[in-house]
Amino acid sequence: MWRYIAGTIAVGSVTYSLYRYFAGGVCKCPTRLDGLVVVVTGASSGIGKALALELAQRGATIVLACRDIEKGINTKRDILAKLSNKNVKIFVKPLNLASIASIIKFSETLKSEFDEIYALVNNAGIYYHPHTVTEDGYEITFQTNYLGHFILTHNLLGLLKKADHSRVVNVTSQAHKQVNSYDLNAIAKSQTEFRSHSVAYGVTKLALILFTRYLSKKLLNTNIIVNAVDPGTTKTDLLRHSPYTNNQFLYVLQWPIRVLLAKSPCQGAQSLLHCLLTSNRSTGQLYTDCKLTLPSALASDDKLAQDYYELTIEILDNKFNTESEC
Numbered sequence: 001m002w003r004y005i006a007g008t009i010a011v012g013s014v015t016y017s018l019y020r021y022f023a024g025g026v027c028k029c030p031t032r033l034d035g036l037v038v039v040v041t042g043a044s045s046g047i048g049k050a051l052a053l054e055l056a057q058r059g060a061t062i063v064l065a066c067r068d069i070e071k072g073i074n075t076k077r078d079i080l081a082k083l084s085n086k087n088v089k090i091f092v093k094p095l096n097l098a099s100i101a102s103i104i105k106f107s108e109t110l111k112s113e114f115d116e117i118y119a120l121v122n123n124a125g126i127y128y129h130p131h132t133v134t135e136d137g138y139e140i141t142f143q144t145n146y147l148g149h150f151i152l153t154h155n156l157l158g159l160l161k162k163a164d165h166s167r168v169v170n171v172t173s174q175a176h177k178q179v180n181s182y183d184l185n186a187i188a189k190s191q192t193e194f195r196s197h198s199v200a201y202g203v204t205k206l207a208l209i210l211f212t213r214y215l216s217k218k219l220l221n222t223n224i225i226v227n228a229v230d231p232g233t234t235k236t237d238l239l240r241h242s243p244y245t246n247n248q249f250l251y252v253l254q255w256p257i258r259v260l261l262a263k264s265p266c267q268g269a270q271s272l273l274h275c276l277l278t279s280n281r282s283t284g285q286l287y288t289d290c291k292l293t294l295p296s297a298l299a300s301d302d303k304l305a306q307d308y309y310e311l312t313i314e315i316l317d318n319k320f321n322t323e324s325e326c
C-alpha cells in the first residue's frame with residue numbers, strides 16, 4: 001500500500017517537474033503600456049491571440065492584423081470578454097502576408113489612422129503548408145513567414161520612429177538551427193522549391209534572425225530596438241497542415257508530448273511579452289523563456305546577415321522601396 005502511494009507521489013512529482021520545466025519562463029515585468037499602439041500579426045489564434053490578451057490587460061491599444069476578418073472579430077470579442085477595463089481599444093484590420101498588395105494596403109491604413117506605433121510583433125507563421133506559389137510569385141511559407149514581414153516592417157518604420165521608444169519583435173523558432181547555408185541561399189536560385197517542409201520553415205526562421213541582426217544595426221542610432229523571440233514548443237494550430245497531426249493514430253501517439261512538453265498559448269506568449277516590456281534595451285538579440293539566448297552560428301554571422309538583407313531586396317526586385325523608410 002505504502003509502496004503504491006510512494007510510487008504515485010514520485011511519478012506525480014517527476015511529471016509535474018517536467019511540465020513546469022517545459023512551461024518555460026514567465027514574464028514578471030510590471031510595465032504597463034496604457035494607450036501605446038501594438039500591432040500583432042497572426043493575432044487570430046495561438047500565441048498571437050494569447051499575446052494580444054496579455055497586452056490588452058496592460059492597457060495597450062491593439063491592432064489585430066488578421067488574414068481572416070471573421071476570426072479577428074471573434075478574437076476581439078473573446079479578449080474584451082476577459083478584460084475588466086472595457087475601455088481598452090482593439091482594432092481588427094485585414095492583412096494577408098502572402099500578398100504584397102494587402103501588406104501595402106494595411107500599412108497605408110495604419111499610416112492614416114495612427115500617429116505612431118510602439119511595437120510591431122511579426123508573429124504570423126505557417127508550417128507544412130502545401131506547396132503553393134503566391135500571387136507575387138514566391139513560395140508561400142517563404143513569403144508569409146519572412147518576405148511579408150520584411151516588407152511590413154519597412155513600411156511601418158516611419159510610424160515606429162515617431163514613438164519615444166519602439167520595438168520590433170520577430171517570432172522565430174529552434175527550427176532555424178536545422179538549416180545550412182546551401183538551403184538558405186537556394187532561395188536565391190529558385191523561390192519556389194524547397195527540399196522539405198521543415199527546410200522551408202527553418203529557412204524562414206533563420207532569415208528572420210538574420211533580418212533582426214542586420215536591421216538592429218541599421219537602426220542603432222534610432223529609438224527602435226529589434227529582437228527575435230523563440231516561443232518554444234506550444235500547443236497551437238501551427239501544424240494544421242501536417243499529415244502527422246491529421247493522422248488519428250499518430251495524433252494519439254503524440255498525446256504525451258502535447259500534454260507534458262508543449263506550452264499553452266499563454267505560456268508560449270511569455271517571451272514575446274517579456275521582449276516588449278523589459279527595460280533591457282539591447283538590440284539584435286534572441287530571447288527564449290524570457291531570457292537572452294544564443295542563436296546558431298549561421299544566425300550569428302554579421303556578414304551573412306548583411307548579404308541576406310541585400311539578397312532579399314534583390315529577390316523583391318523593386319516590388320517595394322526600403323530606402324523610403326529606413
Ligand SMILES: NC(=O)c1ccc[n+]([C@@H]2O[C@H](COP(=O)([O-])OP(=O)(O)OC[C@H]3O[C@@H](n4cnc5c(N)ncnc54)[C@H](OP(=O)(O)O)[C@@H]3O)[C@@H](O)[C@H]2O)c1
Pocket residue numbers: 041042043044045046047048065066067068071095096097098122123124125126144171172173174230231232233234235236237238239
Ligand atoms: N507553436 C509552436 O510550437 C511554435 C514554436 C516556435 C515558433 N512558433 C511561431 O509562433 C508564431 C505563431 O504561431 P502559432 O503557433 O500561434 O500558430 P497558429 O495558431 O497557427 O497562428 C498562426 C497565425 O498566423 C496567421 N497567418 C497565417 N498565414 C497568414 C497570412 N498569409 N497572413 C496573415 N496571417 C497569417 C494565422 O491566421 P489564420 O488564423 O487566419 O490561419 C494565425 O493567426 C509563428 O511564427 C510560429 O512559427 C510556434
